[in-house]
Amino acid sequence: MLGPISEPVLLPGGASKEAWAVDAAGEPLLVRRAGGGVIHRHTLSLRHEFEVLQAAHEAGVKVPRPITYIEDLEGREAFVMERLAGETIGRRIVRGPVPELLPVQMAEELAKIHALAPERLPFLEDATIERLVAELDEVGEPHPAIELGLWWLREQRPPKREPVVVHGDFRVGNLVVDESGLVGVLDWEFAHLDDPARDLAFGFVRAWRFGADDLRLGGIGAVEPYLERYNELTGFDVRPVELDYWELAGNVGWAIGCLTQAQRHLTGQDRSVELAILGRLGAEVEYEICHLLERQGVT
């Protein structure tokens, strides 16, 4: 038994999962429980997400301490983990003051994540461009800007690196940050096997700079010290041109993500004005795709 338990409080946000804050014997806990629908076809079940969290925790990655997996919590699966203290709202983190060490700390956590043993997590899948194309085709709307992005990703693919365990959604909005810097990495449901540069560049996507567009690393810093620290720790020697490629891939993924989120509303799976409007706001991401392609010399 965990001792006296407080009344659970449902926290705001979380499109596809519920998050409940609860204190057990004075210890702050967070219960992550399945919501109505699924955000994305290729997300992990909560059971698998819990296993990834366990592996990351054992490897010394800064994550909330995993406590227990619950197969049936009033009809849905859930798991319990430590509730870390700190800021998790991306917009507020970017508004600052940004802890000076945050970029380097992000690189350090990524280096640890990319060293996780894939054999330990046999359920993780490989990501492919074809998978993105299939998701776009399922939406069924014509989006020439996204097609151009996909075309460039096929044409310009850098030499393939050995796939590693990637977080899959590594951006400032999924971190817990306090004055001293990075406290924890959250939201592991997109973990899969992929090129390590994919995770490194994912947070560059303009939509996740929360308005601080001049700071390419998630609105909080410059890329150079971050990349340098990562390369120093991993020896992977990731080059800036690879980051350009994966930044574009991140934008293409999110542009398609906006459309699939809107589909959840349109198909009646999860009616919400918040999901509906993403179908239109995806145009912002499409514009960014065009902007990045222009920078690559496409005309």
Next chain:
Amino acid sequence: MSERPTPDELAEAIEEFLASEILPTLDDHRLRFRTLVALNALGIVRRELSKLTPVDDAEQRELAARIRAGDVPTGTLARVKAEVAERLLIASPHYLDRYEGE
């Protein structure tokens, strides 16, 4: 078909939000009344919208299919970018300001 959600689908989403998420939380008599009036007004908007001719997206479909097939002649990006900018003037008019000076 025009871009999704269509104007009517957006109005419908707002209607549902007001009716099922906002209205039940309102105790104030005056606010309840005005929310019901707002829902009536949205109903008028939706009936007006239903009379518009749907946008023909055949040209966009053809362009998307050509790019998918790898047929990307010079000028394709410029055309696509201008079309996205046009959509942004409706969906998020201030977004383009973020590119000033870049």
